[in-house]
Amino acid sequence: MPKLKTKSGAKKRFGRTATGKIKMNVAHKRHRLISKPKSMKRKARGTVTLQPGDANLVLTYMPYLRG
Numbered sequence: 001m002p003k004l005k006t007k008s009g010a011k012k013r014f015g016r017t018a019t020g021k022i023k024m025n026v027a028h029k030r031h032r033l034i035s036k037p038k039s040m041k042r043k044a045r046g047t048v049t050l051q052p053g054d055a056n057l058v059l060t061y062m063p064y065l066r067g
Contacts, residue, residue: 010061
């Protein structure tokens with residue numbers, strides 16, 4: 001069986017938690033932060049776990065993240 005390729009954009013953006021869920025960073029917190037509300041910047045701290053449907057899509061991009 002040949003090796004499967006991982007999408008390079010996905011491997012930079014997603015990771016796995018200890019319980020097996022897919023985690024990601026929150027978007028829109030890199031630049032132009034003055035024009036964004038304080039509550040939005042506060043909610044964008046840290047990482048977020050994906051919903052099951054989105055996580056299944058990400059796992060198709062990263063075949064070796066499944067195990």
